[in-house]
Amino acid sequence: MKTSRLTPDQLTGLEERRATLTRTQCSDTPAGAVGRKVFAAALLSTALASVAGAQEQIWIRQLGTAAQDRANAVASDGASGVYVGGVTSGSLGASNAGDNDVWLARYDGAGNQVWIRQIGSTDWDSMSSLASDGAGGVYACGFTRGSLAGPHAGLADAWLAHYDSAGNQSWIQQFGTTDWDYANGVSPDGSGGVFVCGLTGDDLGGPSFGINDPWLARYDAAGNRTWIRQFGGIDEESADAVVPDGSGGAYVSGYTFGSLGGPNAGYTDAWLARFDGAGNQSWIRQLGTIDGESVSGLALEASGGVWVSGSTDPTPLGPGTDPYDAWLAHYDGAGNQSWIQTLGTSAQDASSGVASDGSGGAIVAGRTGGSLGGPSSGGVDVWLARFDAAGAQTWIRQFGTAAADYGLDIAPAGSGGVFVSGMTNGSLGG
Numbered sequence: 001m002k003t004s005r006l007t008p009d010q011l012t013g014l015e016e017r018r019a020t021l022t023r024t025q026c027s028d029t030p031a032g033a034v035g036r037k038v039f040a041a042a043l044l045s046t047a048l049a050s051v052a053g054a055q056e057q058i059w060i061r062q063l064g065t066a067a068q069d070r071a072n073a074v075a076s077d078g079a080s081g082v083y084v085g086g087v088t089s090g091s092l093g094a095s096n097a098g099d100n101d102v103w104l105a106r107y108d109g110a111g112n113q114v115w116i117r118q119i120g121s122t123d124w125d126s127m128s129s130l131a132s133d134g135a136g137g138v139y140a141c142g143f144t145r146g147s148l149a150g151p152h153a154g155l156a157d158a159w160l161a162h163y164d165s166a167g168n169q170s171w172i173q174q175f176g177t178t179d180w181d182y183a184n185g186v187s188p189d190g191s192g193g194v195f196v197c198g199l200t201g202d203d204l205g206g207p208s209f210g211i212n213d214p215w216l217a218r219y220d221a222a223g224n225r226t227w228i229r230q231f232g233g234i235d236e237e238s239a240d241a242v243v244p245d246g247s248g249g250a251y252v253s254g255y256t257f258g259s260l261g262g263p264n265a266g267y268t269d270a271w272l273a274r275f276d277g278a279g280n281q282s283w284i285r286q287l288g289t290i291d292g293e294s295v296s297g298l299a300l301e302a303s304g305g306v307w308v309s310g311s312t313d314p315t316p317l318g319p320g321t322d323p324y325d326a327w328l329a330h331y332d333g334a335g336n337q338s339w340i341q342t343l344g345t346s347a348q349d350a351s352s353g354v355a356s357d358g359s360g361g362a363i364v365a366g367r368t369g370g371s372l373g374g375p376s377s378g379g380v381d382v383w384l385a386r387f388d389a390a391g392a393q394t395w396i397r398q399f400g401t402a403a404a405d406y407g408l409d410i411a412p413a414g415s416g417g418v419f420v421s422g423m424t425n426g427s428l429g430g
Contacts, residue, residue, distance in 0.1 A: 121146025
């Protein structure tokens with residue numbers, strides 16, 4: 001069994017990747033590197049918001065238990081409502097099965113909760129991503145340290161599930177090796193099936209290349225695996241986000257410590273790849289600075305290109321300021337970078353995902369410790385910004401409480417709006 005550069009607790013922290021995964025989570029930061037830690041607060045409630053293209057907040061809801069609750073992922077239900085899901089240490093939608101459980105809820109277009117479900121093993125379970133299935137249901141993925149949907153194979157197993165619009169679980173698959181295996185991103189394949197990506201510490205989809213490898217798999221509508229591809233170099237790498245490419249294939253993105261799609265620029269670099277529907281890699285690109293870059297989300301745009309969002313620490317990929325900055329880039333279908341923009345303050349700023357606005361632009365969300373889109377409410381605030389097709393920022397908004405508030409995921413809501421999910425230490429929506 002190989003030894004990971006990340007400790008078990010830090011690997012567990014991959015569930016918080018949408019709040020940015022950088023070198024600061026690593027246990028072997030080189031001499032001379034600036035050591036920082038990502039947030040690790042005891043967050044007591046979750047928040048859900050819908051923000052329209054006119055930059056007005058339509059509604060916001062807050063739910064939680066006396067324990068720790070977090071909304072890691074959000075996806076449109078295709079009917080003006082939204083699915084939101086995450087993890088809870090309490091009994092949010094059912095009796096807690098043990099340690100952290102997974103939960104999933106559906107809200108209608110007016111912000112009323114339609115239903116909520118909670119599942120778990122006797123050990124640690126987490127949800128990483130949600131994606132609409134195109135028919136009113138939703139796909140979910142994550143990892144488990146127990147037997148969530150079958151025998152536990154190793155240190156952590158990946159899982160993938162489908163729910164219908166009424167909250168019934170259609171199927172769930174648990175898979176893994178004797179090492180660490182995570183499912184980090186999920187998206188529909190456009191043909192009734194689903195793409196899912198993640199990382200593995202062993203031979204999940206082929207011989208292992210290094211410490212941790214990225215993988216991409218495709219499942220059919222019944223939950224049967226069609227194919228899986230494992231790729232990588234000798235260093236540690238992960239696949240963190242996936243979206244369909246509109247032609248039967250998928251864009252997938254993540255981070256690397258090595259030279260996965262080009263020479264390594266620094267500590268961790270971001271990478272973006274395109275695969276066709278049969279699992280063949282069409283191209284791969286790598287971008288970075290002398291410091292650490294991470295990827296938080298992908299979104300398909302109408303012409304077949306893709307937006308990719310992420311964070312950098314501390315040297316920005318474009319004009320920006322230290323110590324953390326968010327960035328948004330656009331690539332065409334052939335893998336050419338059209339533009340890249342950064343935004344930040346003198347405090348810590350990070351992106352958590354990106355969504356199409358339905359009119360040629362993209363809306364990116366994240367967190368800030370400063371005044372990025374307005375006066376700071378105190379602690380950490382949520383921010384949203386829109387960029388047009390040429391990469392120009394058209395507006396930015398910031399909101400929060402005097403406590404810490406984090407935007408963790410974003411999804412299109414129709415009519416130019418977006419849904420945002422996250423967590424709060426304060427009274428953000430209740």
